[in-house]
Amino acid sequence: MKEITLKEKIMIKAVELFSEKGYYGTSIREIANAVECSLPMLYYYFKNKNDLYEEIAYAEFVKINDRLRSKLPKQKHLKEIYTQYVLQRKNLSEYEKSVYRLALKAWMRTERNIDIQAKLKQWEETRIEYSRNLLRKHWGQSQACELLVSIFIRMLENMVDKLVLINEDILEEQIRSEIYMMFEYGAIIAEKSMVQ
Amino acid sequence: MKEITLKEKIMIKAVELFSEKGYYGTSIREIANAVECSLPMLYYYFKNKNDLYEEIAYAEFVKINDRLRSKLPKQKHLKEIYTQYVLQRKNLSEYEKSVYRLALKAWMRTERNIDIQAKLKQWEETRIEYSRNLLRKHWGQSQACELLVSIFIRMLENMVDKLVLINEDILEEQIRSEIYMMFEYGAIIAEKSMVQ
DNA sequence: TGGCCTATCTATCGTTCGTTAGATTTATTT
């Protein structure tokens, strides 16, 4: 029976509203009303509006991602790991999805949050680079494989964007099929470039 | 010597600011100052702030897309047409890119612009469906081809998102290579599913 | 020249914004 503190309530509602109507589109009064507390309480728990925004758009986003990564299967085939990676994002809770949406929007420079955007950009880039290396190791380093990796990452990003940002549903079977197909193709390409 | 009217100046600056700082993050005073005209002039040419926003985020976006589509090569191979499609977006002017960005953001529900978002969504869906059919005709209708089409469209969307939304550069050679590779793969898949 | 649009302005309205000061209640410690 973990009881929920006022601070947590504020964060949850803030995430929901920021994610839905943006930073400037959401007033702290609106958040306070939604939480049913007085306005200055937000200043009791957070330095100011921007502080509140950063705490959820960055800190929570990183927390969620760390949790997801730790839950990813380790010993399975890469194609199944990536399938699970996408499925994790598909099956996020509403709160987590909003946090994720917030971070993606900040990353896409939806508004003027230069500081957190820069942090997120760097964070995202190291993750992408990690994946890129993983896939290189799996498929090879030829020019064709390099292209394949790019295409594959584009596909993954687009899936996550659709699932989280636009809240468009993609069936699990569809996700798995597309990813598996890329690995099927990858095998052909890898073989071809080995021969040459 | 086509001279630029005040209305056009307002639209250009509004696009720039809305695209950069969002709807709520941009005040009409800010636009007026940037244009170096008085505030009520915005109300002389546009009904209100929202009207101004819609006029650029939707009307201009559709106009730009119509122009791009009419300039697309007709008789070339599909893979080259799609390459040109992406290159068109890569080579948009700053103004057009901002308009495009605005529309994509509205589509991604960055803020509370339900009306224009719905219009854009429908517009986008018909375009995607058109492409999907074109590719089906080219690759075939097997299940494998269907997957390929999905992946291909994801790749295209991701490229455009990167080029326009995040302003990340992708070299022309890279764009062409990735698209051509998908068509190479498509030929293999199509052949395979013909045999079975 | 006088009247009439179109284009532009200054000044101001009422509202909402983010933020803070300072009082008050509730919980904890002595």
Next chain:
DNA sequence: AAATAAATCTAACGAACGATAGATAGGCCA
């Protein structure tokens, strides 16, 4: 029970917001 600390409140600040009223300037037709 008294004293202290933590949590919450009411009330208000100045600034910025979207919007409008009403005046003024310049060009065009009579």
